[in-house]
Amino acid sequence: MVPTPEAAVIPSVPSTDHAEAWTRLDAVVRRADSAAGPYGLSNAATRCRLLQAIAAELDAQADALQEAARRELGTDSGTVMLERAAIRQQIDALCTVLQRHHWQHAAIETTPLRLCAQHVPLGPTAILGGGATPVHGAIGPDALAALAAGCPVIVHARHTHPMCHALAGQAVLRAVREAGLPDGVYALTPELPGSVDALVAHPDVRAAAAGNRSDALRLMRRSLDRAEPIPVLSEPGACNPVFILPGALNAQAEHLGQRLVRQFAAAPAAHRPALVFALGGDGYVDLRETIIDAVNALAPVVMPEGTHGHAQRTDWLLSAPRVTLLAEGAQPGARGLARPMFAETDDTHLPAPPLLDDACRSPAGLLVRCSSGQAMLDAAARLGRQHAAVIHMTAGDGFDDLALATKLLSRLQRIAGQIGINSTVAPPAWHVAGASFAIERFLRPVVYQDAPPILLPAALQDDNPLHLLRAVDGEMRH
Amino acid sequence: MVPTPEAAVIPSVPSTDHAEAWTRLDAVVRRADSAAGPYGLSNAATRCRLLQAIAAELDAQADALQEAARRELGTDSGTVMLERAAIRQQIDALCTVLQRHHWQHAAIETTPLRLCAQHVPLGPTAILGGGATPVHGAIGPDALAALAAGCPVIVHARHTHPMCHALAGQAVLRAVREAGLPDGVYALTPELPGSVDALVAHPDVRAAAAGNRSDALRLMRRSLDRAEPIPVLSEPGACNPVFILPGALNAQAEHLGQRLVRQFAAAPAAHRPALVFALGGDGYVDLRETIIDAVNALAPVVMPEGTHGHAQRTDWLLSAPRVTLLAEGAQPGARGLARPMFAETDDTHLPAPPLLDDACRSPAGLLVRCSSGQAMLDAAARLGRQHAAVIHMTAGDGFDDLALATKLLSRLQRIAGQIGINSTVAPPAWHVAGASFAIERFLRPVVYQDAPPILLPAALQDDNPLHLLRAVDGEMRH
Incomplete structure (x- = not known):
């Protein structure tokens, strides 16, 4: 069964029909995997357009989100406003980083070997177990940083506030389409018995992030049972001494x-x-x-x-x-x-x-x-x-x-x-230095040797079509 | 019991006296922890001096190492020479990276908040379970990259070739002293029953690296039992498709x-x-x-x-x-x-x-x-x-x-x-792009907010005493 696009963003009540649930989860991950190639190659302007569209679509849903949050979580009128403001601030910081072009770490070595290198996105990323707040539950700091890095995200939604999730998730999916990107760039999957483990075990999921320590530890253990463990990013403690x-x-x-x-x-x-x-x-x-x-x-x-x-x-x-x-x-x-x-x-x-x-x-x-x-x-x-x-x-x-x-x-x-x-202390996600480090976590370095120009990624082509500042034999050059 | 400096680099035959072994291991880790502060603050020139001294000291031991390798492992005359050549090449690449000053990722943001950021060493790093070859067993690619990054290393030596280890380990320790650094920057500890687990569980060990997949998985599992898990770096597979x-x-x-x-x-x-x-x-x-x-x-x-x-x-x-x-x-x-x-x-x-x-x-x-x-x-x-x-x-x-x-x-x-x-494909450790990524694995980002000049690390001081290329509001500047 191929789900309709909407099926991936409307969390359902936990179902006992496991077989169908797994089929659906598998389809969601496969769509993310299909999107990973083209989205990973998208340029900074496209990703900024996506992020800004997400902020705008969430703003457009402000009243509906507020009402859903009141009904589902009992939160007061300021909560959704604060969350949207935080998302807006983080998106601005992420876009500043993307526009600066250092985040790709493009480097060219001419001697003794002809090598070049850049950081590439990790691939489909599962965002799990955190973000229980009204808007962050569907699109939180980790999901935004992963999107900025070029990774499709699969957000695992808690069952505590499905209306909030549906509203925020559909807003993000609209933004994905406005930016001309494949639907697989973003999915929200419902919480089902065993679904967290299934997601981390899926071979096409290449990274995971958890919003709190105990979830992260569980994911890390589960990741070690894979044929190939994946990076599991965990939030640090929040005692802030x-x-x-x-x-x-x-x-x-x-x-x-x-x-x-x-x-x-x-x-x-x-x-x-x-x-x-x-x-x-x-x-x-x-x-x-x-x-x-x-x-x-x-x-x-x-x-x-x-x-x-x-x-x-x-x-x-x-x-x-x-x-x-x-x-x-x-x-x-x-x-x-x-x-x-x-x-x-x-x-x-x-x-x-x-x-x-x-x-x-x-x-x-x-x-x-x-x-x-x-x-x-x-x-x-x-x-x-x-x-x-x-x-x-x-x-x-x-x-x-x-x-x-x-x-x-x-x-x-x-x-x-x-x-x-x-x-x-200012929340790290909100300033440029913090946003830069947040993006880095979803990237990995790759070195290319003797690649013909036609196969080289845009960031590393001789005529520098992206006008990046690149380290050429260690010299920073446009 | 405080061990003499030599005690830390002469692997002993596995002992059944666990209590003494743990005391010794604990002392070794504590010395590494004491060295982590000053060594982490050392500048690129000091670290290059250390790395070059390591290469020179190993060269000076070439004949003795060759003879020990022949007796302990039955290796032919070329093996130690090839290993030393590989180490020399890696050290040259690491020094090139250190001298270029991008590796520290020094960044200064002036608006809207006064922030600055750099990457700092992870701290005492345990190198475990890999490097069974004559010289790499005591000082391999991971240990060299960790030293370049500013992390003291504690190398866990296999019991298969103690003479090689003692020769190479003492050569490295002499290099540490020549560079004017504290002994705790490098230690070689003997393999004992349970010593790998004890090392990864030690609260002062802040990172670990394993030379092969099964060791790495074991260390990762063990790390999850700590009060705070540490990064465990694992070698990728070596099928090289x-x-x-x-x-x-x-x-x-x-x-x-x-x-x-x-x-x-x-x-x-x-x-x-x-x-x-x-x-x-x-x-x-x-x-x-x-x-x-x-x-x-x-x-x-x-x-x-x-x-x-x-x-x-x-x-x-x-x-x-x-x-x-x-x-x-x-x-x-x-x-x-x-x-x-x-x-x-x-x-x-x-x-x-x-x-x-x-x-x-x-x-x-x-x-x-x-x-x-x-x-x-x-x-x-x-x-x-x-x-x-x-x-x-x-x-x-x-x-x-x-x-x-x-x-x-x-x-x-x-x-x-x-x-x-x-x-x-050229071995990644041997070229500058690969060396840069190798160092990165042993660093983490830190943001400083409102720090008075006297507390700021040298890399971030206003007058740029290290003459680094720094990202000032995203502009690369000296």
């Missing part, structure tokens, strides 16, 4: 504490600063009091991805040894809202990454009292990968915190995608 | 067959063309006869990594459905030599990647008769990742093979690191 160094702590504990809790309540889950390290002492006492007061005054926090598991995660956190409740915000009175909380522990009782990362998916913060600068460094070394980390330090002439900050930076470089100093 | 398109086959079956078998016998295992696809017909019959005659005339092939498992692997290949023996070379009369063989099958009976890749570690070739161009494309799609692939096509005015070659290239781009057209 904040380190308040002694100089900064003593100078402005109260100010920093208030700012922190404001960000904690307002930031999207992936960018919520939920782990705070500070040295014990007078400044710490002030910081602690400020956090308690501010958290007590917090309204319930919107969880557009649903509050499922929130209570369990906070229970787990509080049942860890020497982790105690510090403060809680107001009880939520409606769906989609969670009661924010902050706990406290000391550096020797910092929970391990899986538990911590899990807790940080909820608005559950943890203040960590460190016994010394070295203890803070050791704690930093035990953290898993993180979206972002922030160091607060004195920035005066004396640079009191400089020695510790330097050591900390060296540690944090190994785990954090983005490091801010005395700043609020 | 060769596709002879109809025009080329009909024009020069005999010439291509002879050339193929010459390369098959002479190339290092990782670059041996061991899988040959051609369409059935008169040209195929000629190709087949040529291969039979040439393989029958082959002398035993040197296997510097040892002939262990060779007979079993060829038996497995020949027991696959419809795979038949085509020809065998001469029986070996000495250690370290293997009897080369070629088998034949058709496109519908091509064994799956794990079996194929395993067979290709031996001098065991497979000629695949394809029923059509489409069958050849389908077979290509079923191959796993490969070091290299070659297409032989007619290159005349008519480009008879062009349509098929274009489709094939699009398929091969997804699996091959290097694609040659009518050429012999």
